[in-house]
Structure formats: structure tokens, C-alpha cells
Amino acid sequence: MSHFLELFNLTKVYATPSGPTVIVKDFNLRIKRGEFVCLIGHSGCGKSTVLSMIAGLNELSGGGMILAGRELVGPGPDRGVVFQSPCLLPWLTAFENVMLGVDQVFHPAPKPERRQIAEYYLSVVGLAHAMHKKPAELSQGMRQRVGIARAFALSPRMLLLDEPFGMLDSLTRMELQQVLIELWRRDQKTALMVTHDVDEALFLSDRIVMMTNGPEAEVGAILEVNFPRPRERGAVLEHPDYYKLREYLIDFLEVRAHKKNLVTHHPPVEPRPAAAASVLVNSN
Amino acid sequence: MAFLELKNVGKHFGTTEVLRDIDLSIEQGEFVAIVGFSGSGKTTLISLIAGLLQPDEGTITLNDLEISAPGPDRGIVFQNYSLLPWLTAFENVLLAVEQAFPNWSAAKKRQHTEKYLALVNLSPARDRKPGELSGGMKQRVAVARALALEPQILLLDEPLSALDALTRATLQEEISRIREETRKTVVLITNDPDEGIYLADRIIPLTAGPGATLGPSFRVDIPHPRDRKSINHHAQFKTMRRGIGDFLLGSRREHHQFATRKLILPQIEPEDLSLPRPMGRRRPVRPKEIQRELIELE
Numbered sequence: 001m002s003h004f005l006e007l008f009n010l011t012k013v014y015a016t017p018s019g020p021t022v023i024v025k026d027f028n029l030r031i032k033r034g035e036f037v038c039l040i041g042h043s044g045c046g047k048s049t050v051l052s053m054i055a056g057l058n059e060l061s062g063g064g065m066i067l068a069g070r071e072l073v074g075p076g077p078d079r080g081v082v083f084q085s086p087c088l089l090p091w092l093t094a095f096e097n098v099m100l101g102v103d104q105v106f107h108p109a110p111k112p113e114r115r116q117i118a119e120y121y122l123s124v125v126g127l128a129h130a131m132h133k134k135p136a137e138l139s140q141g142m143r144q145r146v147g148i149a150r151a152f153a154l155s156p157r158m159l160l161l162d163e164p165f166g167m168l169d170s171l172t173r174m175e176l177q178q179v180l181i182e183l184w185r186r187d188q189k190t191a192l193m194v195t196h197d198v199d200e201a202l203f204l205s206d207r208i209v210m211m212t213n214g215p216e217a218e219v220g221a222i223l224e225v226n227f228p229r230p231r232e233r234g235a236v237l238e239h240p241d242y243y244k245l246r247e248y249l250i251d252f253l254e255v256r257a258h259k260k261n262l263v264t265h266h267p268p269v270e271p272r273p274a275a276a277a278s279v280l281v282n283s284n
Numbered sequence: 285m286a287f288l289e290l291k292n293v294g295k296h297f298g299t300t301e302v303l304r305d306i307d308l309s310i311e312q313g314e315f316v317a318i319v320g321f322s323g324s325g326k327t328t329l330i331s332l333i334a335g336l337l338q339p340d341e342g343t344i345t346l347n348d349l350e351i352s353a354p355g356p357d358r359g360i361v362f363q364n365y366s367l368l369p370w371l372t373a374f375e376n377v378l379l380a381v382e383q384a385f386p387n388w389s390a391a392k393k394r395q396h397t398e399k400y401l402a403l404v405n406l407s408p409a410r411d412r413k414p415g416e417l418s419g420g421m422k423q424r425v426a427v428a429r430a431l432a433l434e435p436q437i438l439l440l441d442e443p444l445s446a447l448d449a450l451t452r453a454t455l456q457e458e459i460s461r462i463r464e465e466t467r468k469t470v471v472l473i474t475n476d477p478d479e480g481i482y483l484a485d486r487i488i489p490l491t492a493g494p495g496a497t498l499g500p501s502f503r504v505d506i507p508h509p510r511d512r513k514s515i516n517h518h519a520q521f522k523t524m525r526r527g528i529g530d531f532l533l534g535s536r537r538e539h540h541q542f543a544t545r546k547l548i549l550p551q552i553e554p555e556d557l558s559l560p561r562p563m564g565r566r567r568p569v570r571p572k573e574i575q576r577e578l579i580e581l582e
Contacts (some may be wrong), residue, residue, distance in 0.1 A: 254513075
């Protein structure tokens with residue numbers, strides 16, 4: 001089966017006074033259409049570097065990327081990006097912030113239809129009553145809702161989310177995870193998200209890609225998460241395999257992210273046909 | 285009568301009711317975590333206990349004495365550290381010691397200050413000013429300052445919310461250890477249910493405001509010191525994680541207003557902006573116009 005996003009030997013090298021430093025080395029990943037994949041790893045391991053390379057915001061030092069059969073070069077509206085801080089223009093309202101991109105991407109469409117697109121996405125993220133407020137009048141959680149609406153409104157082929165809930169408190173984060181997953185289901189998007197929150201990764205993902213610590217970060221292991229969809233937070237937490245997977249991920253982050261310990265790991269759940277999870281070890 | 289007792293406490297600012305019907309009893313030596321959303325009134329609640337605010341209804345007593353003003357019997361740690369920037373870590377703590385124990389000799393005051401800086405593992409950085417300390421270290425100074433007052437109760441107002449995840453985990457372990465060593469009564473305010481489960485004997489959710497009130501208590505019987513990994517296998521940890529989250533998210537939903545509105549999403553294909561824009565007006569591309577048909581090839 002052909003893949004929607006393919007990353008081949010993605011490499012990033014930065015020049016430093018003490019010579020070149022390899023941040024990401026030979027990063028390989030394939031994502032199917034409609035899949036939700038989380039990249040998990042410690043701060044500074046290079047996971048955001050991978051995401052910004054896919055977004056076209058950071059040049060590749062080596063390797064290549066293909067999205068929907070076309071090579072990716074530079075940034076473009078075919079990839080909707082949600083950043084950790086929502087990056088809204090403070091002098092525009094939430095609605096105007098969303099319209100900025102909509103006006104570009106749907107430029108041949110009549111104005112009323114472009115407005116309908118922005119209103120639709122701002123409404124489904126829960127901002128129907130606040131879409132004409134400026135960012136300063138919105139709470140941090142509401143601003144991030146605008147960020148999500150803005151990304152979806154452009155009908156991107158793919159969503160790239162860089163720790164979108166990292167600055168929110170844990171309760172607001174739970175609310176927004178639900179908003180995101182419902183919109184993702186509705187629009188059947190392909191998504192790649194960077195996070196270091198184990199619970200967030202388990203709730204949202206079809207697959208969790210665990211990255212080793214940098215420099216020379218690469219794929220450490222991949223965890224398949226097969227909790228039934230649509231997912232509801234309480235039911236996922238009650239799943240018999242949930243805490244096994246959670247412990248496995250925490251353990252990876254605490255111990256195995258250090259490459260020298262990588263060889264010692266084994267799957268958290270015995271592989272069986274109906275299992276909720278199985279582990280694929282990176283073949284490299 | 286419990287050690288700290290809040291009876292029917294209410295507070296409003298102007299016409300906005302922030303807290304209502306707060307009833308809370310905390311026993312001596314107990315560690316209670318109050319968990320709620322940002323903006324739900326958690327800081328107002330701890331300011332009432334600290335005596336920085338007065339309740340509009342109800343009474344608050346500590347050790348049978350009504351609280352009417354701030355005092356050194358309650359040590360407070362704030363989220364923003366609140367250290368004096370022109371004093372070193374040592375001098376910040378010493379300042380509090382001098383206020384609380386004016387009759388002690390200078391040597392005793394200094395020795396007492398040293399003891400509490402050692403308790404929070406900060407002796408090596410004692411002569412640094414707040415600007416030269418990391419967020420985690422600043423919060424250690426604030427904890428040392430609060431404990432050096434030898435308060436009857438320690439009030440922690442989201443002490444770890446401004447710190448990154450790794451530092452937060454380290455300081456959670458420190459708080460757990462210090463608590464085991466001092467057996468203080470502690471009230472912790474937090475927005476993280478996991479932090480509460482890791483540290484506290486009892487967790488009480490504060491409903492989403494306005495008009496926030498306390499929900500049912502969840503008692504945590506997992507023995508101390510708690511291990512972050514093995515806690516995953518504890519049945520109580522699992523039910524509590526779900527229970528507290530469901531309660532709080534549910535209380536927030538009660539405040540949401542729902543409306544049915546007709547939304548229209550026009551079906552238009554996004555343009556490829558990497559191509560040059562054609563001159564003149566053009567119709568938008570609609571998905572139904574892109575049709576796949578079987579065609580015969582010669």
C-alpha cells in the first residue's frame with residue numbers, strides 16, 4: 001500500500017563553532033492517509049526539528065519528503081501547522097486571523113463563501129460566541145482553539161501540530177484534545193503531532209513514534225495504539241491495556257531514550273491478533 | 285473540630301460570585317490537594333485561608349482560632365516565587381526568620397536559615413540572587429522561606445505550574461520528601477490531577493467558576509513514597525484519574541451554553557498557491573466537478 005507522507009533519511013546538521021552537529025540523523029517514517037501519528041521524546045531531542053522540516057520552515061541537510069505523491073519543497077498551505085503558542089496577529093479578531101489564510105487559499109471563491117468557511121471552523125471549535133474578539137480578549141485555551149480552526153479552515157492535505165497544548169493547564173488540555181480529535185475525525189485528516197505528554201499521545205494516536213535523545217536523534221521504536229474509535233477520554237482510560245502502554249512509554253522516556261539502552265526493550269502487551277497494541281522495532 | 289475548618293465560606297468580587305458554600309475540614313498532618321481549572325477561584329480560596337482576603341460569608345478557623353489577617357502560622361508559596369530580587373537566597377529566607385523570631389540571637393537566626401536551605405538542597409547556591417537562579421531553584425528558596433517560619437500549615441498555590449515538566453517532577457519528589465520529614469499539614473492548589481494523586485492524602489476538586497464550590501473528596505491510600513511508574517498498576521490510581529477528570533470536565537460543561545445554529549461549509553478545493561495566479565476572474569474548483577470516469581484507451 002502506498003503511503004501518504006514518506007520521509008526518507010531526513011537529516012539535519014547545524015554548524016557550530018566546534019564543527020557540525022547532527023541533530024536528526026536518517027529519520028525514516030511513513031504515514032498512511034487518515035492516520036494520526038504522535039512523535040514523542042524529550043525536550044531538545046529534535047522532534048520539533050523534524051516537524052518544522054516537514055512544514056518547510058527548516059531546510060533539510062539530507063534526505064527527502066513526499067506528500068501525496070509530490071516532493072515537498074518549502075512551506076505551503078497544503079500543510080496546516082498548529083504551533084505551541086497560537087501565533088495570532090494581535091490587531092486582528094479571531095475571525096480575521098482565520099480569514100487571512102482562507103482568502104489566499106480559496107481566492108477564486110466569492111466572499112460570502114469564504115466567510116462561511118471561517119465561521120464554520122470557528123463555530124465547531126466552540127468559538128461561535130467569541131469569533132469577533134481580539135486575541136487579548138481570549139483565554140489561552142480559546143486562542144489555541146483559533147489556532148486549530150485556522151489550520152483546518154485551509155483544507156490542508158495534512159496537519160502538523162507542534163506541542164499545541166504544551167502551554168495549557170492539564171484540564172484545558174483534556175478539553176482541547178477532545179475538540180481536536182472530533183475535528184480530525186470529521187474532516188478525515190492525516191495528522192502528525194509532536195508532544196511529550198504520554199496521556200495525550202495515547203488518547204489521540206494510531207501510532208506513537210518514540211524518538212531517541214539527540215544529538216543524532218532517530219526513531220527508537222513505534223507503538224501501535226488500537227483503542228477503538230471514536231474515542232472518549234473515560235473509556236480510553238478504562239481500557240485494560242491503557243496503563244501497560246502508559247508505563248511502557250514513560251519507561252522509554254526515562255531509560256530507553258538513551259540510545260545505549262535501546263536494545264533491552266520488549267513489548268508491553270503480548271502480540272496477539274486482537275491486542276490493543278503491538279510494538280514494531282525500528283529495523284535500522 | 286478539625287485543625288483547619290472552613291464553614292459555608294463564600295466570596296464575591298463586586299457582583300461576580302467567585303466561591304460559594306465552601307465546607308472543608310483538614311486534620312493535623314494531612315496533605316490535601318485542591319484541583320481545578322485556571323480561573324475557577326483556587327487562588328481566592330488559598331488567599332482566604334492565608335488571611336490575605338476576608339470571606340463575605342462563613343468562617344475560617346485554624347486550631348480553633350478564627351483567621352482574620354495573615355500570620356506566620358501559615359507559610360505560603362506562590363506560583364511566581366515572590367522573592368526580593370536584591371537579596372540573596374540566604375537573605376530572602378533570613379528576612380522571614382527575623383520577622384517571625386525577633387527575639388532569637390543573630391547566630392540562631394542564621395543557623396535556622398541554613399537548616400532550611402539545606403532541607404531544600406540549596407546550600408551551594410545560598411549566596412546567589414534570584415536573577416542567578418533557575419525557576420526550580422527560586423521555588424526551592426520560596427519553600428525554604430515558608431518552612432523556616434515553622435508554620436502550623438503550609439499553603440502551596442500552584443507552586444510548580446510555571447516550571448517545565450522535568451523540573452516539576454523533581455520538585456514534586458522534593459515536596460514529597462520534605463513532607464515526610466516535617467509531617468506538616470499542607471494545602472496544595474494545582475490544576476494537575478496527577479500532581480495531586482502523586483503527593484496528597486486527599487484530593488478535592490473545585491468546580492469550574494463562577495460560583496465555584498468543592499466537589500466530593502477522593503482519598504488516596506497509596507503508601508508514601510510513591511513511585512511514578514509502579515503507581516500505574518494501582519487500581520485506585522486508575523479510578524481516581526478518571527473520576528477527578530470526569531468530575532471537573534463535567535462541571536465546566538454545565539457552564540457552557542448550547543445553541544443550535546445552521547452552519548454552512550462550502551465545498552471548495554484549496555488552490556495550489558505555488559502556481560502563478562491566472563489573470564482575470566476564475567470560478568472556484570468544487571469537488572463535485574472533479575469526477576473520475578472510466579475512459580477507453582486505444
